[in-house]
Amino acid sequence: MAEAKQLSGAGLRGQSAGQTALCTVGQTGAGLTYRGYDVKDLADNAQFEEVAYLLLYGKLPTQVELDGYKARLKSMRDLPTALKTVLEQIPADAHPMDVMRTGCSMLGNLETEMDFSEQHDKIDRMLAVFPGLINYWYNFTHHGKRIDVNTEADSIAEQFLWTLHGEKPEPLHVEVMHASLILYAEHEFNASTFTARVCASTLSDIHSCVTGAIGSLRGPLHGGANEAAMDMIENWTSPDQAEDAIMGMLARKDKIMGFGHAIYRDSDPRNAIIKEWSKKLSAQVGDTHLYAVSERVEAVMWREKKLFCNADFFHASAYHFMGIPTKLFTPIFVCSRVAGWTAHVMEQRANNRIIRPSADYTGPDNLDWLPIDQRA
Numbered sequence: 001m002a003e004a005k006q007l008s009g010a011g012l013r014g015q016s017a018g019q020t021a022l023c024t025v026g027q028t029g030a031g032l033t034y035r036g037y038d039v040k041d042l043a044d045n046a047q048f049e050e051v052a053y054l055l056l057y058g059k060l061p062t063q064v065e066l067d068g069y070k071a072r073l074k075s076m077r078d079l080p081t082a083l084k085t086v087l088e089q090i091p092a093d094a095h096p097m098d099v100m101r102t103g104c105s106m107l108g109n110l111e112t113e114m115d116f117s118e119q120h121d122k123i124d125r126m127l128a129v130f131p132g133l134i135n136y137w138y139n140f141t142h143h144g145k146r147i148d149v150n151t152e153a154d155s156i157a158e159q160f161l162w163t164l165h166g167e168k169p170e171p172l173h174v175e176v177m178h179a180s181l182i183l184y185a186e187h188e189f190n191a192s193t194f195t196a197r198v199c200a201s202t203l204s205d206i207h208s209c210v211t212g213a214i215g216s217l218r219g220p221l222h223g224g225a226n227e228a229a230m231d232m233i234e235n236w237t238s239p240d241q242a243e244d245a246i247m248g249m250l251a252r253k254d255k256i257m258g259f260g261h262a263i264y265r266d267s268d269p270r271n272a273i274i275k276e277w278s279k280k281l282s283a284q285v286g287d288t289h290l291y292a293v294s295e296r297v298e299a300v301m302w303r304e305k306k307l308f309c310n311a312d313f314f315h316a317s318a319y320h321f322m323g324i325p326t327k328l329f330t331p332i333f334v335c336s337r338v339a340g341w342t343a344h345v346m347e348q349r350a351n352n353r354i355i356r357p358s359a360d361y362t363g364p365d366n367l368d369w370l371p372i373d374q375r376a
């Protein structure tokens with residue numbers, strides 16, 4: 001059994017910042033569990049809604065509960081007119097994560113959480129509405145189309161692809177999306193979830209917690225890495241070309257996006273799962289080089305640096321093979337992680353103390369006051 005990574009130093013690494021019953025990350029060096037279930041079992045067998053239910057309601061649903069939950073989410077998909085109006089004002093060259101952030105915040109203005117007893121309703125609404133929200137903006141600004149988000153899609157996975165492409169997606173793609181959403185759903189005290197918990201600890205509302213978390217996820221050191229990985233690998237048309245380029249980047253000490261992890265030591269358990277899906281999709285679309293390029297980058301990074309792919313790296317090619325524009329990669333992460341974020345918000349609220357650490361002061365002391373006309 002692999003050992004857990006030795007953690008210390010800056011970035012609060014290795015320090016416990018609270019308790020959670022939702023998730024373990026890297027306890028045996030590589031494992032990931034949601035409420036005690038191995039993520040591989042969940043990704044291989046479950047639909048995303050089952051996992052969201054597990055995180056948010058504390059147990060796996062029965063068939064009746066799952067059917068009811070999916071029907072409830074389906075009934076909550078519509079976009080308020082005022083939200084559509086706001087989305088239509090956001091320019092086409094805006095970053096879609098900024099659109100998600102504004103969309104979530106606007107929803108909070110229109111459907112404010114007045115009391116914590118409303119938290120489940122507000123959370124389910126965000127889960128239901130986010131795929132249509134981003135794809136409404138995308139289709140309006142990129143194709144001049146006002147899409148109807150009230151599709152016949154059976155799931156959030158299907159809803160994302162349907163509202164993006166304007167037609168019922170093929171079953172393989174829906175299956176991949178379920179797995180992808182499950183893999184991204186929850187990850188203990190990562191930066192965006194911690195952001196949500198800090199916000200929750202002030203007893204703020206749920207939309208503020210999620211809006212802040214979206215901002216944290218946007219960065220390339222966190223969720224934005226899937227887009228950054230795609231921007232990188234699409235430059236290369238052969239594995240040899242990729243290897244040369246990676247060697248050059250490593251020599252220049254560039255960060256290679258989609259590699260490394262703050263907690264895992266030897267591997268990220270999500271990688272093998274999404275990599276397998278990427279391979280299947282590569283064969284399905286008749287890809288000539290992108291999967292091979294990705295595999296070579298993985299091999300070179302391990303050979304040269306003992307750095308492994310995190311969840312983001314093979315998500316890049318997998319999403320690309322499904323015809324998803326690169327700039328929508330990180331918003332898909334939002335559509336999934338909103339389950340984890342909000343489960344953490346509820347957990348924080350249930351046993352709250354305001355999160356307020358201390359700092360080691362490194363500035364000057366005992367300075368004398370200088371009137372403004374004497375300052376240099």
Ligand SMILES: CC(=O)SCCNC(=O)CCNC(=O)[C@H](O)C(C)(C)COP(=O)(O)OP(=O)(O)OC[C@H]1O[C@@H](n2cnc3c(N)ncnc32)[C@H](O)[C@@H]1OP(=O)(O)O
Binds near residue numbers: 225256260262311
């Ligand atoms: C879903 C997710 O959010 S997963 C993370 C997505 N982010 C990325 O893929 C961005 C690229 N990766 C990284 O920047 C980092 O690996 C992080 C942010 C994920 C983790 O950061 P840390 O915990 O500080 O990494 P760690 O302590 O393991 O780094 C050890 C060394 O490896 C280097 N390293 C880590 N990742 C990379 C990388 N992707 N490329 C090149 N070098 C790297 C670090 O610079 C560090 O070198 P140093 O000791 O000379 O400074």
Ligand SMILES: O=C([O-])CC(=O)C(=O)O
Binds near residue numbers: 263
């Ligand atoms: O845990 C982390 O630091 C980042 C990560 O992989 C995630 O949030 O999925």
